[in-house]
Amino acid sequence: MSTLPPGVERILFTEEQIRERLKEVAAEIDARYQGRTLKLVAVLKGSVFFLTALARELTVPVKVDFLAISSFSSRAGAPGVVRIAKDLDDSIEGEDVLLVEDIVDTGFTLRYLLRTLAGRKPNSLGVCTFLDRTSKRIVQVPVDFRCFEIPDRFVIGFGLDYHQLYRNLNCVAVMKV
Ligand code: IMP
Ligand code: MG
Numbered sequence: 001m002s003t004l005p006p007g008v009e010r011i012l013f014t015e016e017q018i019r020e021r022l023k024e025v026a027a028e029i030d031a032r033y034q035g036r037t038l039k040l041v042a043v044l045k046g047s048v049f050f051l052t053a054l055a056r057e058l059t060v061p062v063k064v065d066f067l068a069i070s071s072f073s074s075r076a077g078a079p080g081v082v083r084i085a086k087d088l089d090d091s092i093e094g095e096d097v098l099l100v101e102d103i104v105d106t107g108f109t110l111r112y113l114l115r116t117l118a119g120r121k122p123n124s125l126g127v128c129t130f131l132d133r134t135s136k137r138i139v140q141v142p143v144d145f146r147c148f149e150i151p152d153r154f155v156i157g158f159g160l161d162y163h164q165l166y167r168n169l170n171c172v173a174v175m176k177v
Contacts (some may be wrong), residue, residue, distance in 0.1 A: 026057035049159030
């Protein structure tokens with residue numbers, strides 16, 4: 001999808017900028033995991049768009065697996081309680097796992113995922129995020145690879161949704177919300 005939806009204020013990253021940056025980050029990942037097989041793990045649904053684009057740029061052998069989570073908030077503004085709604089299909093014990101995220105914001109989701117996956121004894125556990133909004137971080141989490149740092153504005157596209165829409169936008173855009 002390349003037609004901008006209503007409510008878009010401006011494009012933050014074009015399709016071309018994203019493609020170029022993905023190649024750079026893929027080269028960093030290739031260098032780090034040379035000679036090994038990577039298991040890319042992503043959370044449904046947003047991160048799937050980034051994962052497939054990234055995987056196609058990697059030269060190290062990759063496997064992929066997915067999980068889904070649900071977040072609940074007991075009161076408005078409180079950090080969400082996260083639980084696994086659909087688990088990975090396979091064990092990650094002894095594997096080199098790279099957790100692929102669409103965006104790291106407060107860090108609560110990522111912290112929960114890292115704790116859960118670390119308990120399954122992978123050989124290594126890294127994090128690669130498409131977008132990073134460090135200005136909103138509440139809990140400190142390790143990010144090994146990032147494509148773009150973004151301002152404190154709501155964004156859509158390349159997997160990121162607004163009420164489940166616009167994930168298939170080829171660019172990343174700022175919404176007027
Ligand atoms: P957090 O790091 O636990 O706060 O959670 C990040 C999650 O919030 C992401 O996986 C997205 O689903 C969602 N999210 C945060 N910021 C945005 C945004 O700007 N656009 C769309 N979704 C967002
Ligand atoms: Mg979302």
